Amino acid sequence: MDDQTSVILSRYPRGHRDCLIPILQDIQQEYGYLSESSVTEISRYLGLPSSKIFGLATFYNQFRFEPRGRFHIRICHGTSCHVSSASEIIKELGKKLRIAPGEISRDGMFSLELVACMGACHLAPLMQVNDNYHTKLDSGSINDIIDSYIEGED
Amino acid sequence: MSLKTHIPVEKEYLVNNVLLNESADLPADVDKLLKLVCREKVKYPVIFIGTGSCGLISGAGETLFEINKYLSDRNLKADVVETGCAGYCSMEPVVGVQLPGKTRVSFKNITSEKLAFILDGMFNSIIPEEHVLGQYKSPSLELWKDVPIISELSFFSMQYRNLMKNWGRISPFSIEEYIATGGYRSYLKTISNYTHEEVCDIVEKSGLQGRGGGGFLTGKKWKVAHTVMADQRYLVCNADESDPGGFANRAMIESDPHRLLEGVIIAAYAIGTSKAYIYIRNDYRNAIERLEKAVDSARDYGLLGHDVYGSGFNIDVIIRKGPGAFVCGEETAMISSIEGKRGMPRPKPPYPAVSGLFGKPTVVNNVETLSNIPAIFENGPDWFMSLGNETSPGTKMLVLSGRLNNQGIIEVPLGTRVKDIIFGAGGGIPGKKRFRAVQVGGPSGGFLTGDNIDIPYDFDSLASEGVYMGSGGMVVLDQDCCIIDTVKYFMDFIQKESCGKCIPCREGTRRMLEVYENITKRPLDENGHTTLERFKGVMQLESLASVIKDTSLCGLGQKAPNSVISSLKYFRSEYEEHIFDRKCSAGVCKELRLFYIDVEKCTGCTACAPKCPESAIIGTKHHPFFIVEEKCTGCGICYDVCKFSAVLVK
Numbered sequence: 129m130d131d132q133t134s135v136i137l138s139r140y141p142r143g144h145r146d147c148l149i150p151i152l153q154d155i156q157q158e159y160g161y162l163s164e165s166s167v168t169e170i171s172r173y174l175g176l177p178s179s180k181i182f183g184l185a186t187f188y189n190q191f192r193f194e195p196r197g198r199f200h201i202r203i204c205h206g207t208s209c210h211v212s213s214a215s216e217i218i219k220e221l222g223k224k225l226r227i228a229p230g231e232i233s234r235d236g237m238f239s240l241e242l243v244a245c246m247g248a249c250h251l252a253p254l255m256q257v258n259d260n261y262h263t264k265l266d267s268g269s270i271n272d273i274i275d276s277y278i279e280g281e282d
Numbered sequence: 283m284s285l286k287t288h289i290p291v292e293k294e295y296l297v298n299n300v301l302l303n304e305s306a307d308l309p310a311d312v313d314k315l316l317k318l319v320c321r322e323k324v325k326y327p328v329i330f331i332g333t334g335s336c337g338l339i340s341g342a343g344e345t346l347f348e349i350n351k352y353l354s355d356r357n358l359k360a361d362v363v364e365t366g367c368a369g370y371c372s373m374e375p376v377v378g379v380q381l382p383g384k385t386r387v388s389f390k391n392i393t394s395e396k397l398a399f400i401l402d403g404m405f406n407s408i409i410p411e412e413h414v415l416g417q418y419k420s421p422s423l424e425l426w427k428d429v430p431i432i433s434e435l436s437f438f439s440m441q442y443r444n445l446m447k448n449w450g451r452i453s454p455f456s457i458e459e460y461i462a463t464g465g466y467r468s469y470l471k472t473i474s475n476y477t478h479e480e481v482c483d484i485v486e487k488s489g490l491q492g493r494g495g496g497g498f499l500t501g502k503k504w505k506v507a508h509t510v511m512a513d514q515r516y517l518v519c520n521a522d523e524s525d526p527g528g529f530a531n532r533a534m535i536e537s538d539p540h541r542l543l544e545g546v547i548i549a550a551y552a553i554g555t556s557k558a559y560i561y562i563r564n565d566y567r568n569a570i571e572r573l574e575k576a577v578d579s580a581r582d583y584g585l586l587g588h589d590v591y592g593s594g595f596n597i598d599v600i601i602r603k604g605p606g607a608f609v610c611g612e613e614t615a616m617i618s619s620i621e622g623k624r625g626m627p628r629p630k631p632p633y634p635a636v637s638g639l640f641g642k643p644t645v646v647n648n649v650e651t652l653s654n655i656p657a658i659f660e661n662g663p664d665w666f667m668s669l670g671n672e673t674s675p676g677t678k679m680l681v682l683s684g685r686l687n688n689q690g691i692i693e694v695p696l697g698t699r700v701k702d703i704i705f706g707a708g709g710g711i712p713g714k715k716r717f718r719a720v721q722v723g724g725p726s727g728g729f730l731t732g733d734n735i736d737i738p739y740d741f742d743s744l745a746s747e748g749v750y751m752g753s754g755g756m757v758v759l760d761q762d763c764c765i766i767d768t769v770k771y772f773m774d775f776i777q778k779e780s781c782g783k784c785i786p787c788r789e790g791t792r793r794m795l796e797v798y799e800n801i802t803k804r805p806l807d808e809n810g811h812t813t814l815e816r817f818k819g820v821m822q823l824e825s826l827a828s829v830i831k832d833t834s835l836c837g838l839g840q841k842a843p844n845s846v847i848s849s850l851k852y853f854r855s856e857y858e859e860h861i862f863d864r865k866c867s868a869g870v871c872k873e874l875r876l877f878y879i880d881v882e883k884c885t886g887c888t889a890c891a892p893k894c895p896e897s898a899i900i901g902t903k904h905h906p907f908f909i910v911e912e913k914c915t916g917c918g919i920c921y922d923v924c925k926f927s928a929v930l931v932k
Contacts, residue, residue, distance in 0.1 A: 145622040145623075146620060149619065150602070150603070153603055153605065183624065184622075184623065187607065187624040187625065188625070189605070190564050190605035205526070207683070207757045207771070207772075208683040208684050209526075213870075243565065244526045244608070244775070245524070245527055245529060246335070246339065247336055247339075247532055248336045248371065249527065249689055250374075250683070251339060251340065252683075263340075267922065268922070
């Protein structure tokens with residue numbers, strides 16, 4: 129058993145189902161995603177079938193089963209962003225990175241996530257790459273932004 | 283050098299002289315000290331910076347770094363205070379400067395490079411006018427000349443700020459500042475003077491309705507939960523706001539978390555529980571951090587815990603992070619989620635107030651509802667009744683966004699006309715564009731148009747127009763926005779977020795989305811299957827909407843077709859245009875767009891032709907170009923790159 133997983137589990141009482149979501153959140157916080165082995169560990173600890181845990185985890189938007197890219201892109205698709213043509217930008221971004229929302233690029237560099245609303249409608253459309261925000265995007269600027277990350281990495 | 287946020291008062295002093303002092307007026311010396319704590323008077327210059335989410339995204343983090351650098355480089359003594367958002371999001375990052383004896387002046391859009399200029403000016407008592415937002419009026423302080431008063435600006439003048447009283451003024455990280463503005467006194471007064479029933483009665487008398495959108499009387503709900511016999515009850519605060527275009531609750535927690543916490547504790551006392559949950563969306567990192575800090579400091583002050591100040595009242599507040607599902611905003615779904623299950627709603631009755639979390643009586647209240655509670659006990663239920671109109675007392679926080687000059691969060695008395703909100707506080711539509719509609723209440727809401735935006739904003743008036751208040755979001759659409767495309771967006775959102783329990787909601791919303799996809803697509807020919815589908819779908823849209831409405835279990839499903847119904851009612855011509863003319867006059871539905879080049883305007887610069895992915899633009903340099911209609915897919919790249927506005931939508 130992984131040390132860190134057992135440390136996280138030991139913070140919660142054994143067999144309490146209501147701790148399931150906080151445990152999954154802690155594990156994801158630690159590793160960036162939920163691996164099959166960690167789900168098995170949790171199922172043993174809480175006495176719940178792992179199918180139930182997968183059932184729960186796939187229900188919620190937060191949980192992911194693949195690691196995040198080195199640059200995790202969160203792009204806002206709220207109403208205000210939508211009327212500022214965010215869907216165009218999402219399409220453009222998908223084309224550029226060759227991934228769909230929820231996926232990670234093959235080289236592990238970028239992962240993409242759609243967010244319902246980031247709460248900065250006056251700067252719509254906007255996205256977050258790791259801790260940096262890029263606002264008032266258009267289909268031109270999006271290409272430059274991604275290129276700058278790729279160049280920065282080289 | 284910069285001072286750490288400096289609190290000139292000890293914990294014991296505040297507890298003994300302020301919190302436990304039940305008289306209405308505090309002694310003069312205590313009052314004087316409190317004024318220093320909440321910075322009504324200052325001894326050193328104070329620099330305020332709004333670091334709510336909207337501020338941080340606008341670049342407040344860099345500005346804050348620059349402020350500290352500025353002060354340490356010049357060896358200046360000043361206090362730097364991080365506040366929440368003042369509500370005026372489009373002016374972020376907002377920096378305020380208060381010099382001793384003078385009123386506080388706020389500056390707008392102060393990104394890091396503008397900061398030195400502002401501070402250089404202020405420290406020499408010169409106001410950099412072009413960046414001024416306004417000054418806060420205060421009776422004991424000298425006003426700056428020729429600086430507008432903040433409360434008189436059009437964005438603020440029609441507002442009544444009760445919930446948002448402290449926004450942008452005090453630090454959300456400091457319990458001392460909240461206490462200095464009168465906080466937690468009504469809580470301690472309540473638990474020592476009133477019984478549980480009396481607390482419920484007062485809230486019922488105030489007429490406070492649930493702000494989550496349902497509009498049920500809060501006091502009544504509490505009473506039910508209180509009267510059910512049980513060994514344990516629960517209070518759940520719904521902070522899982524996840525409407526696209528609604529973020530007032532998040533800003534509430536980021537700006538004044540103690541107000542919510544005080545409301546939560548009073549509500550817990552009213553229903554006689556010792557355990558309260560705050561279910562907050564996991565994405566709200568800033569808000570969670572501030573709320574956790576608030577809970578810790580309240581515990582430190584003995585306001586949470588066992589036998590609070592000898593009253594015999596025990597209370598513990600637990601923060602649960604919602605893993606992100608729109609349906610969890612529904613109370614029974616939220617309860618399932620806290621229990622560690624999929625967030626799926628269940629049939630009511632039994633109502634959660636009778637049998638909820640772990641089978642015990644549970645009250646689920648929205649952040650805004652609970653944040654109203656402290657002021658009701660501070661000023662009395664009659665004061666609350668006097669706000670708002672006859673049917674809906676109190677105020678409501680609204681999020682203004684979309685095509686508006688002033689975007690942000692406002693608080694107005696219920697019953698304020700929608701038109702006045704949009705053209706008063708919202709400042710109208712930029713660029714002399716024509717108003718088309720306002721989308722109220724997020725995906726479960728509906729549209730108001732030019733004909734009916736004159737109605738008062740309250741529960742009943744909105745319901746009579748088939749619109750649902752929801753989270754208080756207001757997205758204004760102008761002539762460049764397509765209603766059909768907006769409804770398609772909401773359908774896409776709802777069908778993704780439907781939990782899948784009720785078939786009408788799960789399948790019905792997907793079918794509706796298909797209908798919208800069909801009518802926003804250019805048909806290949808006029809005879810095939812797609813044409814039939816397109817007409818059939820639209821004809822059945824109305825009956826499908828009513829089936830979904832009638833047969834879904836929870837609010838998400840029942841309100842899912844609202845935007846469809848209200849758009850069919852007010853924008854029939856737009857549907858017809860999309861279906862019969864295959865045209866989107868706003869030019870949003872991409873596949874219906876056709877472009878042409880204005881030969882008068884085209885200079886033949888060749889900016890567009892190489893960019894066209896379909897090679898549909900032909901011509902020779904320095905002569906007007908042409909678009910081959912058959913090849914054009916309507917992607918709009920030529921439209922975007924043209925510097926001479928020569929590319930137009932047909």
